[in-house]
Amino acid sequence: MALATDNGGNEGQVTERETLLRSVAEALKTPLMYIARQAELGRTQEAVSLDSLRQMQTNADAALRLVDSYLLGLDLAQQNLPLELEPVSLSSVLYDVAHDIEPLVRARGAHVELTIAGKYGQVMAHRLALEAALACLSSEFAAMLDTIEQDKVLPRLTLAAHRSPKGIIAGLYAAGTSRPVALGAAAALRGVAAQPFALSAHSTGAGIFVAGELFAAMGTTLRDGRFRRQHGLAVSLQQSTQMRLL
Amino acid sequence: MSKKHILLIEPDSVLARIYQTFFEQQGYHVTHARTAQSAITAADAQRPDAVILEMQLPYHSGAAFLYEFRSYADWQAIPVIVHSSLSPRRLAQYEASLKDLGATEQLYKPQTSLQQLMHAVLRQLPVFV
Numbered sequence: 229m230a231l232a233t234d235n236g237g238n239e240g241q242v243t244e245r246e247t248l249l250r251s252v253a254e255a256l257k258t259p260l261m262y263i264a265r266q267a268e269l270g271r272t273q274e275a276v277s278l279d280s281l282r283q284m285q286t287n288a289d290a291a292l293r294l295v296d297s298y299l300l301g302l303d304l305a306q307q308n309l310p311l312e313l314e315p316v317s318l319s320s321v322l323y324d325v326a327h328d329i330e331p332l333v334r335a336r337g338a339h340v341e342l343t344i345a346g347k348y349g350q351v352m353a354h355r356l357a358l359e360a361a362l363a364c365l366s367s368e369f370a371a372m373l374d375t376i377e378q379d380k381v382l383p384r385l386t387l388a389a390h391r392s393p394k395g396i397i398a399g400l401y402a403a404g405t406s407r408p409v410a411l412g413a414a415a416a417l418r419g420v421a422a423q424p425f426a427l428s429a430h431s432t433g434a435g436i437f438v439a440g441e442l443f444a445a446m447g448t449t450l451r452d453g454r455f456r457r458q459h460g461l462a463v464s465l466q467q468s469t470q471m472r473l474l
Numbered sequence: 475m476s477k478k479h480i481l482l483i484e485p486d487s488v489l490a491r492i493y494q495t496f497f498e499q500q501g502y503h504v505t506h507a508r509t510a511q512s513a514i515t516a517a518d519a520q521r522p523d524a525v526i527l528e529m530q531l532p533y534h535s536g537a538a539f540l541y542e543f544r545s546y547a548d549w550q551a552i553p554v555i556v557h558s559s560l561s562p563r564r565l566a567q568y569e570a571s572l573k574d575l576g577a578t579e580q581l582y583k584p585q586t587s588l589q590q591l592m593h594a595v596l597r598q599l600p601v602f603v
């Protein structure tokens with residue numbers, strides 16, 4: 229196993245990566261189940277509906293994104309890829325992520341809301357890692373929408389950016405439930421509990437942990453967050469100062 | 475003849491839609507519940523002929539549901555098929571409890587096809603159309 233040789237004798241670090249790998253492997257079962265059962269159902273019908281094919285594609289894409297995000301995190305951690313932070317348009321990243329995850333969210337009878345509060349320039353980030361991390365978080369939050377009681381509130385997933393004294397906050401939030409993600413508690417349960425996130429009954433939360441690794445590679449930390457009475461997860465990003473010099 | 479009624483307890487709405495569509499095509503009436511509490515409410519509203527139960531539920535576990543479900547005298551004979559994403563290793567830890575609570579079958583969801591689930595249901599009750 230390659231992981232066993234690159235830890236420089238730090239066995240704790242290997243265990244951490246193996247735990248994340250196990251979590252990712254478990255998480256991949258869900259989209260693969262969707263595809264297998266949708267295909268099997270399609271065979272029992274006279275014609276496979278376009279909607280079924282669309283859902284299979286959506287689920288396959290989500291699985292691929294998770295795998296690639298995990299590998300990107302690994303490459304950054306092992307310095308196979310240079311981690312160079314550059315000015316990135318946060319609003320364009322959020323827009324792209326919202327567009328990509330909308331089919332996943334819509335499949336659960338919910339919708340995506342994109343909120344950019346205020347005007348600000350670019351943030352310092354690794355664009356690929358930022359996109360991948362937000363996409364992973366979005367997939368996990370989409371799965372959590374299943375547990376929100378739909379008769380109480382219109383389920384929605386909010387991608388938002390706003391300014392704070394700590395920098396520009398980018399995050400994902402879900403309406404209709406308090407603290408859908410208790411990150412600290414979940415991190416402690418990782419590798420121990422089948423459901424580290426109580427409101428994500430059918431997920432190991434791998435996307436959240438992968439996102440956490442990607443954000444950590446960029447020098448920022450994923451935390452519990454709150455935005456306009458919605459709870460979720462967020463990171464603080466430093467605003468780029470490059471525009472000011474021009 | 476009325477259709478047999480399956481109570482499907484499944485927190486994942488995508489999977490639930492697939493299973494519900496499949497069983498309705500096979501001639502069953504299906505009620506879907508996402509949580510243990512809503513499943514109890516659904517069973518109270520319309521007595522199921524069989525229950526398909528995922529163990530990993532939000533708020534309360536499948537085991538908690540089964541314990542509550544079996545506490546009602548009218549529901550003690552209703553077959554419950556455990557159909558769960560819990561790994562076989564983890565499910566084995568519940569095996570004795572599940573048998574005591576009258577779980578008639580235990581299936582590992584990722585490796586159970588729709589047809590196999592159908593056969594498990596057929597073993598418990600035939601279809602009446």
